[in-house]
Amino acid sequence: MNTLDQKINQWFPGLVVRKDLVRAVRGNAIVPSYVLEYLLGQYCATSDEATIQAGIETVREILRKHYVHRNEAGLIRSNIREKGRYKVIDKISAVLNYKSDVYEAQFSNLGIKKVLIDSGTIKAHPKLLVSGVWCIADIEYEFTEDKNASPWLLSALKPIQLSNFDFDGYLEARRQFTTSEWIDLLVQSIGFNPEMFGHRSKLTQLIRLIPFCERNYNLIELGPKGTGKSHIYSEFSPHGILISGGEVTVPKLFVNNTTGMIGLVGYWDCVAFDEFAGKQKRVDKALVDIMKNYMANKSFSRGVETLGAEASMVFVGNTQHTVPYMLKHSDLFDDLPGKFYDSAFLDRIHFYIPGWEVDIIRGEMFSSNYGFVVDYLAEILRSLRSHDYSDRYGDCFSLSSDITTRDRDGINKTFSGLMKILYPHGEATRDEIEEILRFAIEGRKRVKDQLMRIDSTYGNVRFSYFDTSGQIYPVATLEEQEYPNHYHKTIAVGEDGNITAAVQPSAPGVLPEPLTPADPVLQAKHLSFQENQKGLSFDALLGPYLRGATAITVTDPYIRLFYQVRNFMEFLETVVKHKAPDEEVSVHLVTMADELKSEQQKDNFEKMKEAAGTVGVNFTWEFDDTGTIHARHIVTNHGWKISLDRGLDIFQHYEMNDVFTFANRLQQYRPCKAFEVTFIRHQL
Template structure:
């Protein structure tokens, strides 16, 4: 176990589970994660290996004996008949038979219908009436000569969810963790390995949780396939429901006028629409209109009476085009069905998650560490729906007066949700609050900027905030910084000139509070006069390559020294090789270049490290690059820079390690073969003229 895992088990004993156990016990049981983790939490909420193994065996046995597979439903029904009583795990839904004035249950997999349910059970668990709930239930068989009476009897029913939790204990334990530790705990609770994500990517993942802790929160996420957009809404919480975007009707979602029965928004904390995108999908204009009113006013009416509800809404879907293509030709809502491209509807969105920044989920991204039993975390998040943290920044920062009430509401609700998730105890530094505030503003700005592209009647807005000293900070979306040539145009504008190829887009920032971002383009084709400059790059930027960033400054150098203490692991050695490729590409065939690497020996695998260097040396020598290396003996090497023999020093705060993890084994991945398609880490580069 890691140090963090030890700490998690110390402060949340009995409330956490090792996340890789879910795959171990699931087998072919088609059940949500929260059902499995409920069982694991009963038997495996420990860090004792012997107890974990015993618990795994117990959970497997419970699933094998009591989980109902559809193809084995006949056998289970026979067991119930023969034994008279049997415990099953199944999804149960209940409906009112108004002719006989009774409630009747139906089992999704078992195939049994019309089991009588008493009214007290419905009062305790009203969600049984809407789409069903996963339960552990005792079913009895009592045959009667009266053919009108079903022999099946529902004896007991227990929804798969926690019955109680200690909120005060949760708040006290939170104070034992640093912010980074707490974020990693939450990411592990979601099933991911935090080492595979940067800070911005972690915040993006956690934003998906806001609909569970913030009332009437409207979230949209559009991006490529395979990024796990719907996972949180289908398997993370028993208080959320995921429905297909094309399969919901006004009566099902809001209220049935003929029966007076309230729809999904009255029973669930979060209603998520999967596969929401798709231009050819048919949509009901009446549904869009009533959704607009509900998302803005938390109420709805179908002509009978006005009703209110608290359900948040999340819309997730796939995009068909790249971000620069959409920005050049249309807008970032382009893939939605026509009726949902209504600007009034889209203006109700509080946050737009940039799904193109979320990496496609790979096997190595899943966690083997400890995280909360998701049902426990779901109950914690639900408890915070009654609280409002939206004012926690107002003693330190002020939003621009240019920001409208609707924009302000979106920013405040996102900020409140992230505060509940990250700082439930309410204690955060000014720097931490500023980071969350900027992230919240960016998500709402992404919505508003697209609305201004779609409809010219929307006025321009300066999304900025000021600190107590009056210093203004303007916020920009990442795609605005990456594609400035396309971002500001309106739909139907004359096509702008294409940006120069192989470029590195950067933001010039001050050391603490950034001013309005500006972009600097470095191109091997255009850069004749190099200049001293300091560039800062945001996490998840794309379009960055060693060639665009360093190429102009390394060209014509015949000797250079690379100082980087972290060339130890395979991916770091590969980074070095990719830098040498740039030098090889720009080097005249009849010239030689001498390169010396200064690094630190790997304490545990120096032999492997030197083997990689020897292979690089042998390969480089064949094309006129004389590569050597030396290990620092002082034990104090921290600097990371490149120094050339023609007067340039390139200072690198992260060394060559500027890219986030990608699948290096996938020969068909462009991110593997071309650096500009990789997501970057946050990093800074300074170019200094030495002579």
């Protein structure tokens, strides 16, 4: 275990589990992660390896004996008959047989129906009436001559979820972790390795948890396939349900006027719509209208009666085009079905997760470290739904008066949700509060900026905030910084069906300097780049300042690991691209030796030296034995010093072994880390 794992086990004993165990015990059992982790939490919530291995075998044995596979349902039914009583793990739902005035259960995998279930169990677990609940149940078999009676009897039922927890203990334990440690613990809890994500990417993952801790929160995430958009809503919590976007109806979602039964929003904390995108999908206009009212007012009508609910709504779907294409030709809601491509509906969205910033899930991104048993975290988040943290920034900051009430509500709900997730104990610094406030504003701004493209009746809004001194801080979305030429346009469809685009004036001070310093005359300047920003390359950023130099010195103490050495090789490629074929350039590297693999490091440098020599680059290096170099910069012999606060390590993790990935071949398709660069003229 690493230091964080030890700390996690110290402060949350019995409530955490090693995340790779889920994959170890799942086998061919098609059950949500929270079901498996519930069982692992009973037998493997420890750091003792012997106990863990014994617990794994116990859980495997429980699944082998009691989890019902559909193709083995006949065998299980036979076991129940022969033994008279048997324990099963299955998804159970219930219906009211109003002709007989009894409740009847149905077992999804076992394939049995009309199993009598008492009204007390229904009252204790009302979700049985809507889409079903995963349970551990004892089934009995008793044959009867009555053709109308079922031989199956339900003698005991226990939903697979935590029965109690100590909320005050949770808050006290939170105080023992730094913010970065706590974020890593949460990322590990949802199954990912935090080392594979930048800080912004971690926050993006945690945004997905807000619907579980914030009432009536409306979230949308659109992006490429394979980024795990629906994973949280299907696997993470017994209080959320994931449904296909094409399967939902007004009676199923809200209320059945015939039976009077409340729909999904009355029983679940989070209702997520999978595969929500798709222009050709048929959508019931009445459903959209009721959803608009519910998302805005938390209520819906049943005849003359108005009912309320607190389920959050999440919409996830795949995009068909790149971000610059959508911004140039349409908008970021372009892939939604026609009935949902409605400004009144979209205005109810509190936050738009930019799915194009989320990496496609790869094997190495999963965690093998400790995280919360997800059912424990799910119960904590559920208890936080009754708290309101939306005013926690009021002592430090205030929103611009330009921001409308609906925009303000979206920002406040996102801020409140992130505060609950990251700082449930309420102890956040001014900088930490500012960070999540900016993040909340950006997510709502992404919605509003697209609405302004779709509907010209929406006025331009200055998304900014003030501190107590009156200093104003404008907020921009990342795609606004990456594609300023396309972002500020109004897309309109004329009567002739032709699409026209008009450039909008952007709010002053919002847009940064251009991404690439391609000035006709090179200038001294300072540039800042956000995490996950794309379109960046050594060629565009550094190339113009290296052109014409015959001697270049690079000082970077961290050219050790393979990806760092590869970065330096790509820097040499940039030098080659910007020198004349008939010129030679000397490149000297000052770095520090790798304490564990110095021979491998030297071997890599020798190979680069040999390769560079064939294309007119004389590469040399030296190790700084003092261990005191910290600054990272590039100095040329023709008058430029380039100060890079991260050195050449400016890109996020990407799949370096996949030659068919463009991020591997072209730097501009890699998301970058947050960094700053300063170009300084210096005396020769």
